[in-house]
Amino acid sequence: MTQESPAVEAPAAEIAQSAAQPASLTDHDHHAGFVAIIGRPNVGKSTLLNALLGQKIAITASKPQTTRNRLLGILTLPQAQIVFVDTPGIHRPRHKLGEYMVDQAVMALPDADVILWLVDISEPPFAEDEQIASLLIQKAEARPVVIGCNKIDLVDKATLQKRQAMFTALIKPALMLELAAATGQGVDNLAASLQPLLPLSPAYYPADQVTDVQERFIAAELVREAVIHHLREEVPHAVAVVVEEFKTRGPDMTYISATVYVERESQKAIVLGQGGRMLKQIGQQARVGIEEMLETKVYLELWVKVVPHWRRDLAYLRRFGYAADR
Ligand SMILES: Nc1nc2c(ncn2[C@@H]2O[C@H](COP(=O)(O)OP(=O)(O)OP(=O)(O)O)[C@@H](O)[C@H]2O)c(=O)[nH]1
Numbered sequence: 528m529t530q531e532s533p534a535v536e537a538p539a540a541e542i543a544q545s546a547a548q549p550a551s552l553t554d555h556d557h558h559a560g561f562v563a564i565i566g567r568p569n570v571g572k573s574t575l576l577n578a579l580l581g582q583k584i585a586i587t588a589s590k591p592q593t594t595r596n597r598l599l600g601i602l603t604l605p606q607a608q609i610v611f612v613d614t615p616g617i618h619r620p621r622h623k624l625g626e627y628m629v630d631q632a633v634m635a636l637p638d639a640d641v642i643l644w645l646v647d648i649s650e651p652p653f654a655e656d657e658q659i660a661s662l663l664i665q666k667a668e669a670r671p672v673v674i675g676c677n678k679i680d681l682v683d684k685a686t687l688q689k690r691q692a693m694f695t696a697l698i699k700p701a702l703m704l705e706l707a708a709a710t711g712q713g714v715d716n717l718a719a720s721l722q723p724l725l726p727l728s729p730a731y732y733p734a735d736q737v738t739d740v741q742e743r744f745i746a747a748e749l750v751r752e753a754v755i756h757h758l759r760e761e762v763p764h765a766v767a768v769v770v771e772e773f774k775t776r777g778p779d780m781t782y783i784s785a786t787v788y789v790e791r792e793s794q795k796a797i798v799l800g801q802g803g804r805m806l807k808q809i810g811q812q813a814r815v816g817i818e819e820m821l822e823t824k825v826y827l828e829l830w831v832k833v834v835p836h837w838r839r840d841l842a843y844l845r846r847f848g849y850a851a852d853r
């Protein structure tokens with residue numbers, strides 16, 4: 528990937544700095560590059576990103592279509608910098624939000640040095656997996672495709688091998704690896720195996736930078752994650768969260784005010800719950816996660832508002848960060 532690519536979301540100064548640093552003699556065996564994590568919804572892409580980094584930057588859930596934006600996870604090792612790109616699950620979109628999500632995933636392909644196709648090996652390939660394989664055959668070009676067989680904790684050896692044959696029948700990978708992102712099994716091995724597939728290059732990002740998004744974005748995501756965990760089926764899909772205020776109040780207190788947007792009055796009533804009890808529980812869960820991230824106490828204020836059909840409304844998609852010009 529070139530350093531001018533728009534998917535390298537480092538501030539211009541950082542790009543200029545790394546461009547100005549030619550690979551020195553000590554860099555001759557340093558690898559750096561971008562690994563796009565692609566897959567259908569719910570296979571464990573975001574869980575893997577967090578496991579690789581040893582910290583939570585991406586929200587996860589047992590329900591599909593959790594991730595909505597591309598998100599970088601920067602893993603700096605002694606001899607490599609692997610920039611992982613978490614992407615929304617590839618699915619058949621039903622509205623503009625879904626189209627944006629799938630676009631985010633597809634757009635990560637040309638910018639990647641390596642494509643990590645993550646599959647859920649506890650299930651046979653879905654129709655979506657077949658579509659992804661065709662997409663990769665079209666778009667991967669010379670990039671190595673690595674198949675990551677996730678959730679090996681859920682299958683026996685014989686099933687694992689049978690399923691691996693089913694996936695490799697769809698596309699011939701450069702490498703196939705087994706892992707369980709949720710337990711950490713095989714995660715270090717995955718990073719070590721990807722390293723030599725990346726180009727020789729100096730690092731793209733400072734060694735202490737872990738992601739390209741701000742704490743404010745992750746805070747909004749943690750509220751959305753709490754909504755997904757507490758509410759069933761359709762409601763989470765209709766939710767967007769905007770952090771309105773994010774203020775440091777003293778050395779050990781952050782004040783955050785956020786709005787939870789839904790599409791219908793009936794959904795607002797569900798998010799609020801009897802006497803506001805559901806919103807309180809959502810707020811409590813989100814607050815704990817945000818406090819862990821910020822390492823301060825957090826005062827979190829949540830509001831709920833209705834915007835009919837926002838998932839089909841470009842102006843609101845833009846406002847919520849779900850438009851191409853994010
Ligand atoms: N048993 C098991 N569950 C896992 C593993 N990895 C992830 N999961 C679970 O799978 C579910 C989906 O995980 P996510 O990381 O949100 O999946 P995703 O691919 O990012 O999903 P989308 O963002 O919707 O595309 C969660 O309930 C995870 O805990 C694993 O190795 N083993």
Ligand SMILES: [Mg+2]
Nearest residue numbers: 572573593594
């Ligand atoms: Mg995800």
